[in-house]
Amino acid sequence: MTTLKLTVAAIDDTIAGIRTLTLTHVDEAPLPSFTPGSHLVVECGARNGPANAYSLTGDGIAPAAYVISVLRAGTSGEAPSGSRWIHDELAVGDTVLARPPRSAFAPILRARRHLLVAAGIGITPMVSHLRSARLWGRDARLLYIHRPGRGAYVDTVRSLTDHASIHTLREEFVAELSTALADQPLGTHLYVCGPASFIDFVAATATELGWPASRIHFEHFGAGALDPGEPFTVRVPSTADEFTVEAGVSLLEALESRGFAIPNLCRRGVCGECRVPVSGGAITHRDLYLSDDEKRAGNSMMACVSRAASQSLELKL
Known part of the structure; x- marks a missing residue:
């Protein structure tokens, strides 16, 4: 798998609890371009340490640098060890390893309008959406709520669009959100990023107002704390292996302990x-x-977080 070796060219700690990194190629080589809404998976700490995904906020066309912003662990679903390492140990001039950008949150090009709704550090993928919308003349509108004094990219957002509504009061935000969701032209697509509870609230509000699921898109920080689940049996016919995945142990961990080499990065689904x-x-x-x-098809699963709903699973490895 391709790995990028990047140098920390700059660090910005202007906003409390949020560290923004500017990363350049260690050899000053060109960096891969990326689509709006892409993230960079960074290996935090020693090689094979935790790998966390962070949204890219810069220009995706022939970027000279990658820019990411990391919220200190404690208020998001992010893995704490990666956040602590970036906030407390990483310094200008250090190198980090990362996977090339990838996206599951790109703008739908056929959309008549793009309605972006973000909370807190969830603003990060929206910044690249706004950059692209401005470049290509797409209609994009933003609703953003953050804690007082914790607004990331506020000046950048205002420089990119005249259609940004930024709030610190929940009541005012909720009122405008409901109005906005009820009054969009046919063909508008909704993009939501923030804590899981925020995403659930916005999605539920949109659904109640008649938005079809096909026009609602999410970018999650990661799967939150999960219950340990029930034990289940796994069979691998190709190797004749059969074993039990105990409660509190992931399928990925069980497979790795038995010598199966399963590619993985975030371990958070x-x-x-x-x-x-x-x-x-x-x-x-x-x-x-x-x-x-894909979930309804039932022919694949993410080994790091998903489990059996029956007493046993058969894997085609």
């Missing part, structure tokens, strides 16, 4: 790297990567 094919049994999908249609 976001990146899609640990997808394994399933040839038998029912699945409890707990990831944030597979589409609803």
